[in-house]
């Protein structure tokens with residue numbers, strides 16, 4: 001637990017460049033009588049205002065732990081986390097309530113956590129507006145109509161959650177999450193319970209919302225295919241961000257979009273980086289490696305005997321160039 005002062009929304013004028021999500025050296029240790037699990041091990045993450053980002057990782061890599069902290073439901077053991085200008089390391093319960101009502105929206109995998117089962121789609125949206133109390137009654141009903149139209153929920157507005165498919169429930173959950181115009185939308189495995197086609201629809205709805213309203217969006221998932229729907233995919237491994245894939249698309253003279261993806265390794269403030277597992281396996285990199293500084297890149301070679309022999313680096317894992325840290329081919 002850090003010892004900073006109590007949380008106050010940070011004034012935009014004081015810190016103009018503060019991103020909407022910022023984690024610095026985030027550590028979360030779970031302690032029980034016999035064991036200690038370090039779920040986050042100095043994680044760094046920066047998501048700028050208006051970005052749509054996915055954090056992907058295998059089971060146990062720390063995704064839910066990260067989201068628990070970013071959503072203000074849990075506190076880090078060390079390090080800093082801020083979301084939408086709120087320092088999350090020390091929220092009072094009053095600040096936490098305000099943070100939840102006005103600054104962030106959530107979509108969880110379990111629909112029961114997103115929607116009240118005895119309210120219709122429109123009533124669920126109305127409920128969050130009423131609780132936040134930021135709008136007058138007439139403005140509330142205008143906002144409900146706006147959200148319903150934006151997400152194409154017109155035919156579903158008077159249905160109970162039990163009368164909706166999984167994908168429809170998640171689209172209504174998105175409406176509930178963004179109704180108060182939060183700065184940040186956090187989604188934990190929002191497509192975890194859906195089939196492939198319905199998942200695509202929900203992810204596209206999130207992309208549309210991000211584009212339309214500029215809400216900064218972070219999707220946490222084990223499903224790597226989410227990267228087709230976002231510009232930046234951050235891989236989390238052993239409680240740290242390890243690599244990032246950035247997708248770019250460019251329209252040619254005829255307006256036809258050409259997409260490419262570039263993979264980067266994340267380097268933290270003290271110079272640590274994680275090599276992709278496939279690189280380590282291919283070149284048998286373990287225990288220690290040889291580094292040499294070249295004019296415009298760094299070479300990484302196996303540190304054990306026989307390392308002097310040149311080996312070819314494998315094909316980059318995705319289309320486009322890999323980062324400038326390489327095995328030994330330069």
Ligand SMILES: Nc1ncnc2c1ncn2[C@@H]1O[C@H](COP(=O)(O)OP(=O)(O)OP(=O)(O)O)[C@@H](O)[C@H]1O
Pocket residue numbers: 030031037038039057058059060061062063064065066222
């Ligand atoms: N309450 C807890 N007590 C002890 N250990 C925990 C607790 N919650 C999570 N962990 C451990 O912390 C690590 C990270 O767990 P976390 O749930 O954040 O991973 P995850 O990437 O979300 O996994 P999954 O995709 O399976 O949900 C795991 O080793 C997990 O066993």
